[in-house]
Amino acid sequence: MSRRPVVAAALLWTAGYVLAFSVQWDWLSVYISLFLGIAAIGLWFTRVPGRTAMCCLLIIMISAGYYEDYDRHNQTKLSISVEAAEKQKEIPYGLDGLITTRVDVDGDKASFTVRSDRDEGELFAVSIKLLSKEEQYTAQTWQRGDHVGLTGTLQLPGEARNFDGFDYRSFLRFKHVHWQLTVKGANQVKIVPSNSWTWDIVMRWNDQFREMLGEGIGRIFPAEQTGFMKSMLIGVTDDMDPLQFQQFSQLGLTHILAVSGLNVAIFLTCLLWLMRRLRFTRETYLLTAITLMPFYIAVTGASPSIIRAGLMAMLALYAAYRHTLKDGLHTVLLVGLGMLIWEPYFMLDVSFQLSFLVTIGLIIGVPPVNSLLPIRSTVWRNAVSITLVAQCVSFPVSIYYFNQFSLLSFLANFFLVPIFSMVTMPGGTAALILGFAYVPAGKAVAWIIAQINGWIFDLVDMSSRWDWFQTIWPTPGIGWIVCYYASCTAFVWFLLQKKRKKNEHQGPMLSLNLTRKSIQALRIQNAASIVGLPICILSLLLLLGLGYKPELWKREGQVDFIDVGQGDSIIITTPQNRRVILVDGGGTISFRKPGDEWKQRKDSYEVGRKLLVPLLKKRGIQRIDYLIVTHQDADHIGGLQAVLEQIPVSKLIFNGTFKPGIGVEKLFQTALDKQVKLVKAFAGDRLQADSETVLSMLAPVPWDAAGGLRLEKEQNEESVVFMMEMSGTRWLFTGDMDQASETAVLRMLEADWNLIIPPVPSAASANINFAAPNVQRKITMTTIATNIDVLKVAHHGSKTSSSTAWLDSWKPRLAVISVGLLNSYGHPNPQVLSRLEERDVSILRTDRNGEVQMRVKDGKIQVRTKLIRNEDHALN
Template sequence: MQRPIVAVTLLWTAGYALAIIAPLSKLSFTTSLILGIVSVLLWLVPFPGHKIVCGLLFIGIAAGYYGGYDRVNHSSLSDSFVSSDTFVTGTSVSLQGTIATPVEVDGDKATFILESDGKGSERFLVNVKLLTKREQESALQWSRADKVSLLGTAKLPEEARNFGGFDYRRYLRLQHIHWQVAVKGAEQLEVHPPSSWNWRMLLRWNDQLRDRLGSGVEQLFPEEQAGFMKGMLIGLTDDLDPQQFQQFSQLGLTHIIAISGLNVTIFLGCLVWLMRKLGFTRETYLITAMIMMPLYIAVTGASPSIVRAGLMALIALYAAYRHALKDGLHVVLLVGLGMLVWEPYYLLDVSFQLSFLVTIGLILGVPAVNRLLPIRSRSWRDALSIAIVAQAVSFPVSIYYFNQFSLLSLAANLCLVPLFSMAVMPAGTAAMLLGLAYLPAGKAIAWAVAKLNGWIFWLVDLASGWDAFQTIWGTPGFAWIACYYGGGVLLLYGVYLYKEGLRPAEQRPMLGSHTMRSPLSEGLKASAIPLLLAFGTLWMMLLLFWGYYAERWSKDGEVDFIDVGQGDSILVRSPVSRSILLIDGGGTVSFRKPGEEWKERKDPYEVGRKLLVPLLKKRGIQQIDYLFISHQDADHIGGLQAVLEQIPVKQLVFNGTFKPGPAVEKLFETALDKGTQLVKAYSGDILEVDEVTALHMLFPFQEEREAPIRLEKEQNGQSIVFVMKMQQTRWLFTGDVDQAGEEAVLRRLKQQSAAGDRVIDPAFGAALSNTPEEAAILPVDVLKIAHHGSKTSSSPAWLDAWKPKLAVISAGAHNIYGHPNAQVTDRLHERRIGVFRTDRQGEIQMRVNSDGEIRVRTKLIP
């Protein structure tokens, strides 16, 4: 076997993947040991096919190793404290331990990981609510390795409450953290410096060095650039502007900000270049580089991508020093295998995945692509090959995690990466180091870098704002990703064969003194090459088409009641046209008194940007046809600002009023700037979405259709109420309408019936007979309970009139308002109406088939 490390790494990774996709309770370290013994015995007794059998057993060994590692990753408190009710969610606990990470202070919150003392050491994520400015100043003095005693409230981390949503509990578990502890006020902690030396002191000194370098960068660069430069030079991203990060992310340029192999290459290149210019020998600068590499890994944060690049560099430097430099593929696979054995969870880390996939792709793909490009200049050909291969290899992983891709990404990388590599990063590093010794010298270099940054940021801002070049992709399946890589290799192979077939034999690539043999000389007919090329091209085109429009093939109607906390957000996809309706977008309500500016977070949680938009993108929502704002309270429109900024919206439907305030004003301004049509909805309006989906507006009333928009502070009573017909089902959406609005709707329907005015089509589920005494509203299948289940809505008359089979209440878990009110839930149960609640069950998804059957599933409790 010429490349055993290739086979070993691939089989080991396959074993991990098997354990992740199909976890079995039998997988353990014992399984690994038994299979290992069996595989050794079989290897020592060769028989036909023994290598294949041993390879399969090796996959089993890896699966057992991962399963055993995962099995022991549980709380050491689960069996003792938890079972005895002394350590349960929501219970006050007293802990003593050591701060194991840098302390992050953001506004009125301090966060760190605590490793408890004692035999069963446990890692806790501690969140401290800082009550005063003085407490914030005190928290800034806490450091890694400090000893802590605290009193707080323990709880389990939040699990994902929406399908495809971020699972915080799983995220922390992969960091071996199983509990969060909330501490109210710094007075509940006693923090002391370490009394004696321990290994964490090294990390503490490293943190202090990084903070010192970060402070130096802040002195050198303008405030709007300091966060960016700290992230790029030393991996400190706490002060990075979220909007700026989003712009770089849209163009596929986050690898510039994230410390990775690019930074390692530039660091080593500059170091070696400088030492060679100063006259040092080859052995001296190689040894110096090997000594500096671990320090660079530590100073830049030791993320999986930088560890991979750093270890690869160390191995390559040592091999070069010994004049035994091996091929890069062996090096990267050896590093990857070592990292996976050390920490199996690295395989689930996106930075690890992108780092290794792109590196392997560059090693294997760039030489092949280089031979295909008709560019004479080697430097330009190399640059274009690297950009093409990196984009192609990272594409499936990027859309799997981030669900977006810019058609300008290739051009942006070609133009901007050289600027950062050859100018911004080296000059920024020089400015940072010189500034430590002599600040004016550092500022002189930083001034030039800041000027260049200003031009680059302007260009990024311009390019990221071209919405026509942004594409949104739903999260692909693993089978699609496998087909993509297989099709890509097939297409590249076909192009290579075609190009080689056009060249004279004496000009084909040489290997030693022999012409490289190609499949053309091994029996593949020349006439079959165009067919292979055509098949590969067609395969990739169909695959991309299928992946981009994956959500359009279903013919079921879809209604998703998204859990956005204390608010409403409902996603509707029609069965035939696959049109998208989004009803409200939740919102984060915050109150801040004058003088409490110190409490502001650098990147405060905003439900639209953090939850709703990522969720919509994961579901492949590339455009919203109708964005309904039931009314303009913050818990219904707060998340829509991010939606309008990141996803195209054709029509915005609102209640014809305007609630004074900066948030509402900004929302409507953004809609107009984006070319979104504003539509007022009033009782009697009908919206035909497709052949089997239509909406009939019941409320609010407006006698004069062309009346100007009026100011309205109290919005609940102006909520849009409408009935939706989908297939043979009927749905009633109510916003936050109060009982007065409910009575008005019922009264209007009776008046129309008494007048013999059949303005409401029976298909919409609100038809009345022609005589008042026979007046009866057709039942609805699903009723969205108004105002999160508040007692001000859902009157008995309202429920009796519509006779819903199912009711959905959208309310935040543990909300301070007590929603839903017990009176409302009692009314529903008395009428034997099936109740679904987002506060208990998370997201509620309903699917409607062509027969009008409604299928329901919930994210949490069934």
């Protein structure tokens, strides 16, 4: 600790934050921290045994107290209680304050943050629904620093409604925002421009300067590359193509799209080179670079990663100016410690974590890895070691947040990052500067850069389509991450020991007088190094295997009713072989009319890409064995497009019809392009998912399946309905079937149409197996028992389904209704709820309970919900 105090202090301070965040002791406070600080100072100047360890522990507790006190004071100043806001949902509210962020106008929505004139400067996230194109033009004139008066409805930010889901309430809280204000129409907004000298006005000028740079980029670069160049050069990601971002993300290249240390290094290199060419003295160009760095940080967006890189650069430049530049590790940890003291919530920011971890990893790891690589060329050896260390260090954090890793990531970073750093970034910057001086000259340089970008985009697009190189990882635990870093460190250490001994054997023999004890120690050390390397490799492989398939030996089924709003999506995982069945994928319904094109947002919310796919990845679902599309309405298939694009699917089971529409056509075309087997399912088909899970299809009724697809615009009555038996439990999944379909199914059962095919020899031979969309099925004539444990209520609880006869026939014990919160349809219908309650059926609803998870083992169903009734209970 005394040798490297900055390193020790930074690590201990971070450990204190982690402790406070994990444990949350109420007795910790800043006063406790002050007391412990005095105790630590006094202890350090004594000669008590173990004082170093005791001081380390005190520093951790001081840090924990500081974080706990900071977090405790991050509370709303409004007199409205959270409980009252939860009950009332939307509260009429008038707000006067100052706009503190850039006004983002996207389609028919304008959003920004306002600091209130009262309530101790409470911050509000404001969202304005724009009612006309004229209002959109008006909103584009609003700026940071304007004084604003608003009238709207106040509500708490939405919390996570699914397990492992994105929690918007926590996201805003870590930005010190506790309330959302929703305003309908720009006529409820009164703007008073402010020209007084405030920090917000200074930031407004920065916004205007960034906007001017963005317009300059748009003038010289092709429209399809403008968003990419804005993101790379000035950190403006608003115009970035979502598909292109996804492709870069799949290859592990998102750091290229975020302004970070690479940009700072290139900026400084170009700046220093230019000033040297202009014959500036060493002291002058170093001080000039230090002065310009804060402006560069502000212009590029001031994200945690760019702040880290900029502050490190300023410290390094100052140290060079004073001729004291020595230790990069001290510099980065000193900057990190300062940032954490200034804003403790930086610890939770993924860009902060990745930026510091990779930088520290490069400082510590590149020299030893360099010495191990058998590459003679210094340039190539440095390039390989930097890429290798960066990949290894960032891997656990990347899979923790993004749950994916491409096996092509190393090659993509090795070959493409130098092109972006040595060509695209400096060339794009030069084109931008030339474009302001003389547009044709800027366009000429931009054309060259655009051609290079185009070739790279084609390569990225092609590589991202190779699904077999994409791996999906469930979110690992902190313990796994610690073990991973420890194993990697041990692996490199053992390799260094092995190389050192090899060099010793090749060197001149020295005559040493060794004692018996010294010889024994050398033998033990040699044996440990010989055995240690294989053990280290095996432990690392075991860790990776456990991280990739943590539930491989789990022997319980699971059914998750995902809250996708007004729609259905159900994930079924079988107890044997962990087969995955996804039933529907939710979807966002659009009611846009001709002439409403101005309402279209740049990156509109899409439930598959924004909600369903991230959830599937976080849960480690690497392949979907059966994708069941109950019918083709938008609220059931809209999210499946993203699923097919990002997660491998073996078979797609559907009702054998085709609903005309662009979305449906694109979905099936994607399935064909991905070589997914299309399967028509009808009453009488049976799917043996594993030895404990059988799906028996009850609807739609059979028709000429040997023919082509039948066009069917009205899909509800064609819903795929099936009963599932899993580990001694019975489930009924109903899609959006109506009462006519219910009656048809009941009549078939009454006529002794048994839709359960007799058991087959093995699960492998029992799978629906066909090379073409046609299905081979058998129908035998016996009766089935109709008591079930869980009923998925049809059509979100609509009055058109769940008839009295249907409920009396199946006698469910528990009903799940997948329905959107505050939906405009009035679902679920009170009559349906009444019919269920009259039969003593327990009801769970996604609008009230959020996601509903059920675990199945030995004939028992364990239930838990994300919201409200969140306690576990069992169906025996």
